[in-house]
Amino acid sequence: MLRLLLALALLLLPLAATAADVEVTVERGADGRWTADYAFHRQARAWVFTRSGIDEFARQPWRPKSVKVLTEGVRLERHGPHDVLVAERPLRTVRLALTPFGAPLVANYVPALTFSDGGLALYIKQFGLRPLARAEAAAALPAEIDWAEGLAAADTHVTLRTPGAKILLQGQVREGVAEIDAGADTYAYVGAAPLVQTPAVAAVIDPGLPPWIAEQLNAQLPVLLARYAERLGPSAIGRPTVFAAWAGAAHEGGSMNGGVLSGLVVMTLRGDAITEPHAGFGEMVRWFFAHEAAHFWLGQTVRYGEPGEAWITEGGADLLAIRTVKAMRPDDDTAGRLQKSLDGCVKLTGPGEALSGASGRGEHQAHYDCGALLLLAAEGALRRRDPRADALDFWRGLIEAHRASGVVDEAAWLAAFQAASGDAALTAEVRRFVDAGVDDPAAFLAHLFDRTGVAYVRDEAGRLKFAARASAQ
Secondary structure, eight states: OHHHHHHHHHHHSOOOOOOOSEEEEEEEOTTSOEEEEEEEOSOOSEEEESOOOBBTTTOSBSHHHHEEEOSTTEEEEEETTEEEEEESSOOOEEEEEEOOOOSOBTTBOOSEEEOTTSOEEEEGGGGOEEEESSGGGGGGSOSSGGGOSSOOOOOEEEEEEEEEEEEEETTEEEEEEEEEETTOOOEEEESOOOEEEOSSOEEEEOTTSOHHHHHHHHHHHHHHHHHHHHHHOOOTTOSOEEEEEEOOSOSSSOEEEEEEETTEEEEEEEOGGGSSOOHHHHHHHHHHHHHHHHTTTBTTTBBOSSGGGHHHHHHHHHHHHHHHHHHHOTTSOHHHHHHHHHHHHHHHSOTTOOGGGTGGGTOTHHHHHHHHHHHHHHHHHHHHHOTTOOHHHHHHHHHHHHTTTTBOOHHHHHHHHHHHHOOHHHHHHHHHHHHTOOSOHHHHHHHHHHHHTOOEEEOTTOOEEEOHHHHOO
């Protein structure tokens, strides 16, 4: 009876929180140097980093330039596309010295956004690890390790310590300490740059940015995001954050890299050609933010379903950016952007090549180009009933209808297209283009535009070209 009472008592006690498989404390010391101290709570002699990658400039793995192993008997090895911590016995604790790496990577997020005033934004996923039976097994894993089948899962808990300095993480300011899971697709900013706050956005703009770029960002970002919120409804992420870093004028020309994460847009700008106002580069910056900010709705408020459905949000973000920038700047080259999408879609989807299989063919751009044209046709169908309607109205309806589930898959998109066009046969043709491919993509697009009222012409060579009405707001 006593044993039974003890068992019942234990059942009634609150359960203790389960410790993460890996705990890492990333700390900036008083001397400004960074360290990462790992504690492992699972037995494994090899741990693969969930984010590796290649330096875009040097075309070499970035981590060996950034990480020095300080723990005796532990090695950092490269196996295939991955970095692996390896020892002869199961790892218990490991200390790493870190030199934050700020150069762009190939098809991956920059490990550290470095600001000209000494500020830093660290990409959290770079600290994640997964256990391996043997280090050599990493060579067979896909470059995108999250898609690996049969690989053991593991939680990595990150504690970021920066005594005496504030941390901006997921829109919140923390005093010297912040905690987060390494699976979080975000950055944490540490530095003294002022935080620009409006009801629409919180932004850290590098004080070293050329003044004309900083002025453009400060003036246009709040307007851009407010327009999206007004037209599409509230986003699921609340007020977004923007980090814009300046990497200096040491490089010739002008370049920009970055992307969108959960509730966050990041970018790094560099180059001697953009220290003074440059109309073309200013347009590129504006377009970059218009596309990426659209993903707070198309991608984070609602997402697509299967990998082959990326055209839904990527093409959608392209056309929403076109319409939103045109509303802000009537002189924007809308026709040129749409023509580029039209030419790209025809080129990247050959006879019998399904749009849904574009990524498998290495033609990722097809999702952007063809997806934008399919949305353009949906917009055209809406405008036949209401000349004032546009692509944002089409997406507003989709978002509101699927906000609870958070998913707009192919079936949902096609259902909305059929509702807009009233044409079940045409919807079936769009489905065939997406899922199986068509014999003549250019002929299909011409037919699609004819049926939805999108204006186009053919030049002397038979190439499809957009008429002015197709590009109008």
